[in-house]
Amino acid sequence: MILDYILSLDVGKYETKTIGRSAESTKEDVRRVHFRTKSYNLADGYIDVEGNSHKIVYKDQKYIVGDQGETKSKETSKTNILHLLCAYSAITQYLKPDTKDNKIYLTLACPLSVLKIESAKKEYKEFIKGEGPIDIVVDDKNYNFEIVDITIKAEGSGLIYIEPDIFKNETVLVTDFGGLNMGLALYRNKVCVPSERYSEEYGSDKLTDLTREELIKLKHGNIVQPEQAAEALVKGFLNENGKPLSGSAEAITIAKQKFFNGALSKIEDHNIKIDSVKPVFVGGTTEKIKEVISSQMQNACIPEEPQWVTVRGLYKVAAAKYEKLKAKVWCCMPSGKNVPAITLSFSRQNLDIAELLTKKKLDKSFNQNNYVCNAIRFYEKNKDKINNLDQSIIEKIVDKKLETLKKDLINNGFTATKEKKLDDSALEDNLSDINIEDD
Secondary structure, X not given: OOEEXXXXXXXXXXXXXXXXXXXXXXXXXXXXXXXXXOEEEHHHOOOOOOOOEEEEEEOOEEEEEEOOOOEXXXXXXXXXXXXXXXXXXXXXXXXXXXXXXXXXXXXXXXXXXXXXXXXXXXXXXXXXXXXXXXXXXXXXXXXXEEEEEEXXXXXXXXXXXXXXXXXXXXXXXXXXXXXXXXXXXXXXXXXXXXXXXXXXXOOHHHHHHHHHHHHHXXXXXXXXXHXXXXXXXXXXXXXXXXXXXXXXXXXXXXXXXXXXXXXXXXXXXXXXXXXXXXXXXXXXXXXXXHHXXXXXXXXXXXXXXXXXHHHHHHHHHHHHHHHHHHOEEEEEOOOOOOOOOEXXXXXXXXXXXXXXXXXXXOOOOOOHHHHHHHHHHHHHHHHHHXXXXXXXXXXXXXXXXXXXXXXXXXXXXXXXOOOOOOOHHHHHOOOOOOOOOOO
């Protein structure tokens, strides 16, 4: 049985992120996968898998990717084994193990420096796509899949698909702070030409270095390891002897300010006047410095969950392209010459109906027109009764179940918390105007 999967993928220098679902599920089943873009070769010594990590066997070589990885990429290019392993591992998190004929429809984020060189873009696309079916073992489970379609989109471009009105009749500068690089893209009325995309080696690694320098000053020259500085950035302070080091929060803020001021200087180097554009900031590093950005730039636009903007926007592209690739068309022919024919277009949400009609047409006595017309008559006659009945019954059932669940949680010492996360199911709405071509 062939199973299609719709995915967006951003194999970042710091973290790998994916959003997707199987085509047979619904948009409410869209979910996220993420883990650190780091690897460890088990040929260097065996370790158990811990944390947000995955053990991989690929082409007879054994690796671990995620939290336990030790090797990071310092290259702008992503055509290397680390990014390949992370991409494939992320894809398998949506698949059922020990199954064949899994077809992947993918939108892939591409570094701006690679995007501007046609041969490099093609190389990256073909590298991730592979040649035919891919076999890989992840966490001791066998997976098989084939990437049948890849759409390449610019890193940092996700917001144009999620919030296009921000770009309408405006000149917008999107600054994407990543793990290694800072991407700049200047949009004029929703359009960004290749010559107005820029990439600078100025990302989370630089912010960590600046943080480390400030913390070493605070400690009067005592060494602070890069890992300690990275952890301090996340926590907002340096932990020493089990408690926050006095003055460390202020030192980290200074480092963030220096980093942001350096970024503004690099923007000016490209002859972009920050005061004459609408500034938008996205990316994982933006999440770490958003307070500094907002305090120094009152008109700055920072979307919710800036670290997920690229992959969320690219999922809209993946969903739109899959819908167009899989759409089926039926025609209901009129019996009279003066009645126009009606064309029915079946998107992926309604493919079950298209398949039902296809099977019924195998019966030569089946009258497609009468079948469709009778179904519509029945619906129109009964829709109000069905909707009213469903609503009252469902509300009672849901209220009763929620009250029971609440009591059970309280009795067992749990408190209910709600994770703040944007509704990814809404990404499949309003797909008609999405650009599904490669950037």
